Amino acid sequence: IPIERYRNFCIVAHIDHGKSTLSDRLLEHTGTISAGDANKQVLDKLDVERERGITVKAQTCTMIYKNPKDGLDYLLHLVDTPGHVDFRAEVTRSYASCGGALLLVDASQGVQAQTVANFHLAFAEGLTLIPVVNKIDMASADVERALDQIERAFELEPSKALRVSAKTGLGIEKILPAVIEEIPHPVGDASKPLRMLLVDSWYDTFRGVICLVRVFDGQLKAGDKIVSFATGNQYTVGEVGIQYPNQVPQTLIRAGQVGYVFFNPGMKKIQDAKIGDTFTNLGCENVVEPYPGFEEPKPMVFVAAFPTDQSNYTKLSDSIGQLVLNDRSVTLQKDSSDALGAGWRLGFLGSLHCSVFQDRLRQEHGADVIITEPSVPTKIVYSDGEEDIITNPAQFPEYDHHRLRSATLYEPVVKATIALPEDYYGRVIEILEATRGTNEGVEFFGNQVIMKYEIPAASLVDDLFGKLKGATKGYATLDYEDAGWRESDLVKMNLLVNKEPVDAIARIVHRSQAVRLGRAWVVKFKEHVSRQMFEVVIQAQAGRQIVARETLKPFRKDVLAKLHASDISRRRKLLEKQKEGRKRLRAVGNVVIEQESFQKFLSK
Ligand code: GTP
Numbered sequence: 001i002p003i004e005r006y007r008n009f010c011i012v013a014h015i016d017h018g019k020s021t022l023s024d025r026l027l028e029h030t031g032t033i034s035a036g037d038a039n040k041q042v043l044d045k046l047d048v049e050r051e052r053g054i055t056v057k058a059q060t061c062t063m064i065y066k067n068p069k070d071g072l073d074y075l076l077h078l079v080d081t082p083g084h085v086d087f088r089a090e091v092t093r094s095y096a097s098c099g100g101a102l103l104l105v106d107a108s109q110g111v112q113a114q115t116v117a118n119f120h121l122a123f124a125e126g127l128t129l130i131p132v133v134n135k136i137d138m139a140s141a142d143v144e145r146a147l148d149q150i151e152r153a154f155e156l157e158p159s160k161a162l163r164v165s166a167k168t169g170l171g172i173e174k175i176l177p178a179v180i181e182e183i184p185h186p187v188g189d190a191s192k193p194l195r196m197l198l199v200d201s202w203y204d205t206f207r208g209v210i211c212l213v214r215v216f217d218g219q220l221k222a223g224d225k226i227v228s229f230a231t232g233n234q235y236t237v238g239e240v241g242i243q244y245p246n247q248v249p250q251t252l253i254r255a256g257q258v259g260y261v262f263f264n265p266g267m268k269k270i271q272d273a274k275i276g277d278t279f280t281n282l283g284c285e286n287v288v289e290p291y292p293g294f295e296e297p298k299p300m301v302f303v304a305a306f307p308t309d310q311s312n313y314t315k316l317s318d319s320i321g322q323l324v325l326n327d328r329s330v331t332l333q334k335d336s337s338d339a340l341g342a343g344w345r346l347g348f349l350g351s352l353h354c355s356v357f358q359d360r361l362r363q364e365h366g367a368d369v370i371i372t373e374p375s376v377p378t379k380i381v382y383s384d385g386e387e388d389i390i391t392n393p394a395q396f397p398e399y400d401h402h403r404l405r406s407a408t409l410y411e412p413v414v415k416a417t418i419a420l421p422e423d424y425y426g427r428v429i430e431i432l433e434a435t436r437g438t439n440e441g442v443e444f445f446g447n448q449v450i451m452k453y454e455i456p457a458a459s460l461v462d463d464l465f466g467k468l469k470g471a472t473k474g475y476a477t478l479d480y481e482d483a484g485w486r487e488s489d490l491v492k493m494n495l496l497v498n499k500e501p502v503d504a505i506a507r508i509v510h511r512s513q514a515v516r517l518g519r520a521w522v523v524k525f526k527e528h529v530s531r532q533m534f535e536v537v538i539q540a541q542a543g544r545q546i547v548a549r550e551t552l553k554p555f556r557k558d559v560l561a562k563l564h565a566s567d568i569s570r571r572r573k574l575l576e577k578q579k580e581g582r583k584r585l586r587a588v589g590n591v592v593i594e595q596e597s598f599q600k601f602l603s604k
Pocket of ligand 1: 013014015016017018019020021022134135136137138164165166167168
């Protein structure tokens with residue numbers, strides 16, 4: 001098939017508007033998968049993706065389609081992109097390998113926050129957009145309203161829009177002819193030296209690192225020697241092929257195609273496969289121009305993870321290592337806490353990314369892992385101009401540190417796009433104001449409102465999305481992008497147990513939240529800590545100030561008291577049992593606390 005009959009495209013949509021369902025339908029329509037295949041949503045391969053019904057990693061698939069108009073075969077390449085904002089970097093990457101996109105809008109929900117955000121990304125990449133209104137089978141579908149919103153928000157011609165039901169298959173047959181008609185074919189020259197972009201990579205237990213590539217010029221086949229511009233590493237190609245929908249080896253892939261490749265010997269680490277890297281034939285480094293590359297995503301949300309029992313450290317370390325291996329956007333460092341022992345500090349792109357990772361870890365380790373509350377980084381600029389970015393509150397200087405007094409503190413902020421029905425406008429304004437956000441504009445499309453707000457990233461970690469959903473009967477949608485740092489009156493909060501800080505619980509918060517959080521902390525901690533032989537004072541400290549306090553009355557626990565002195569074996573057994581229990585105990589100062597108490601305290 002000549003390059004004029006290739007099309008690379010993706011689907012731009014808000015979460016749940018039916019992107020995966022539509023992808024399945026297109027794969028069926030082209031016979032790539034069989035109808036009634038039990039294995040629906042072929043493109044969502046990770047377990048969590050299936051469970052949560054969301055797409056986390058971009059997946060791709062090649063289809064061969066006979067165009068009814070000219071009777072010729074076309075090679076269509078569908079790139080599935082993640083629907084959630086945390087994975088924006090993956091979205092942008094996928095767009096770079098496409099010539100166009102279907103802009104998919106749910107007929108009953110209309111244009112939502114991520115439709116707007118993803119539209120802007122796709123538009124900036126110069127993609128040709130074909131509007132598609134989905135779910136027209138639903139009773140609540142309002143196609144005209146959706147078309148009106150598409151026209152007003154994106155200036156796309158409503159008469160060009162396709163009306164489909166991905167679920168029933170209604171109207172599906174019009175999509176691929178429109179793709180062929182509207183979306184330009186890729187351009188490239190297969191006779192030139194190789195110029196190939198690395199779009200994605202993942203780790204396969206049997207084959208090692210597999211790269212998804214877009215070939216712009218030249219061709220690639222097994223045995224070729226190629227070189228990376230980013231790392232200078234040289235590789236010999238082991239196998240090339242296309243995803244159809246599983247990996248199908250090919251003798252070669254060439255200019256215009258998207259395919260997979262792995263090397264022999266393979267790449268050692270997933271970090272060697274730098275997304276956005278350019279590859280060329282060995283010896284052509286001076287004649288081929290590399291692509292500018294992509295910006296590395298920055299982690300925004302941090303947690304610490306500790307094994308409940310330190311004897312499980314190695315096992316947990318292996319699991320975390322495995323998970324990180326497959327997700328380059330997670331950052332990993334060793335961490336240790338006086339209260340919780342040795343563990344790790346993990347950085348994520350956003351809250352959802354973080355909770356997906358936690359789910360995966362818990363699936364394997366159940367309750368055997370303690371995960372601290374998520375936090376965002378803080379920037380400290382000292383009076384001498386030195387800067388420090390703190391991702392672990394335990395490393396934040398204490399309030400009496402002399403340099404902190406003249407320093408300026410900054411917190412990360414995001415530009416949020418929120419879409420909601422007009423009826424809930426007042427409630428949503430209240431919630432957004434409470435996050436210390438600043439209003440940056442409001443637009444009305446019929447009964448739909450789209451608001452832009454600059455808000456602290458910390459409010460996202462604080463479940464802003466949940467609050468918005470709660471206030472709008474689930475209608476509000478949210479999208480955001482990084483907007484740098486904003487000066488802020490931040491303070492370090494410590495939880496003190498008999499005057500000793502519990503390091504793993506420390507947090508940096510805005511001063512206005514200190515009292516509320518402090519109260520919540522001491523009450524909750526008291527609930528979960530068992531009594532001791534002496535009085536325990538639990539305090540919350542914000543900077544130099546104690547903002548909340550609770551006391552735990554002493555209690556005498558003597559397991560032997562009720563036993564008869566002569567019952568030696570029974571007595572020994574009891575003492576042993578108690579010793580075993582002690583393994584899971586931790587000390588904060590003179591106070592002995594069960595691991596379980598921390599776990600309960602940290603779980604919501
Ligand atoms: P992400 O992968 O998370 O971005 O979601 P998605 O956009 O891929 O949505 P998905 O295809 O998973 O569809 C979301 C829900 O809408 C599912 O329950 C689908 O069954 C349903 N759905 C999709 N298309 C249609 C349709 O045309 N009609 C109706 N009634 N339901 C649909």
